[in-house]
C-alpha cells in the first residue's frame with residue numbers, strides 16, 4: 621500500500637474508491653473501539669456533533685441514539701464513494717438530522733458551532749493542522765472532542781508492530797506521526813488524555829476545548 625510523507629487527499633480519494641464497498645465488513649472488528657470512544661463524548665439529546673471524516677457513517681447509529689431527533693449530526697468526508705454509503709445509511713434510518721459535507725476537512729464549510737467532535741480512524745486528518753483548526757473553529761467553548769485510531773505499537777513486539785503498520789498503510793495516506801497520532805491535537809488542547817488498547821495498536825484520546 622502506498623503512503624507519502626504528508627496526508628494526500630487525492631490519494632485518499634483513490635484509495636477509498638476501492639475500499640468503500642467492503643469497508644464496513646472489513647472494519648467491523650473496530651466497532652467496539654468506536655463505541656468506547658463515543659461513550660467518552662457524553663453526548664446529550666439535542667446536541668450537535670461533528671463526525672470528522674465520517675466515511676460510510678459507521679458511527680452514526682451510536683451517535684444518533686445519544687443526540688436523538690432534536691440533535692444534529694454533521695458528517696464530513698472527501699471520498700464520494702464513502703459518503704454515498706453514509707447518505708444511504710442516513711436515508712434508510714430516516715435520520716433527517718444528518719448533514720453531509722463532501723469536502724476535505726481543511727476546506728469544509730461548516731454552518732454550526734458544535735458541542736462535540738469525533739475523529740474516528742482518521743489519521744490523515746489528524747496530521748493536517750489546517751483540518752484540525754477548521755474543526756476547532758466550529759466547536760463551542762468547552763466542547764468535547766475524542767479521537768480513536770490505529771497507531772504504531774512498541775517495536776518490542778515486532779510482529780504486532782509490523783502488522784499494525786501494514787493495516788495503517790492500507791487505510792491512511794501517510795504513516796508520518798503514527799507513533800503519536802494525537803500529537804497535533806495535544807499541542808492545541810491542554811489536558812488531552814490518551815489510553816491505549818490492543819497491545820498499543822489502538823489509542824483513544826479525549827479532551828475539551830477551553831471554556
Ligand SMILES: C[S@@+](CC[C@H](N)C(=O)[O-])C[C@H]1O[C@@H](n2cnc3c(N)ncnc32)[C@H](O)[C@@H]1O
Pocket residue numbers: 629632633636647654672673674675676677678679696697698699702723724725726739740741742744745751791
Ligand atoms: C479509515 S476511514 C474512517 C471512516 C470513519 N470515520 C470510521 O470510523 O469508519 C478514513 C476516512 O477518512 C477520509 N479522509 C481522508 N482524508 C480526508 C480529508 N482530508 N478530508 C475528509 N476526509 C478524509 C477517507 O475518505 C475515509 O473515509
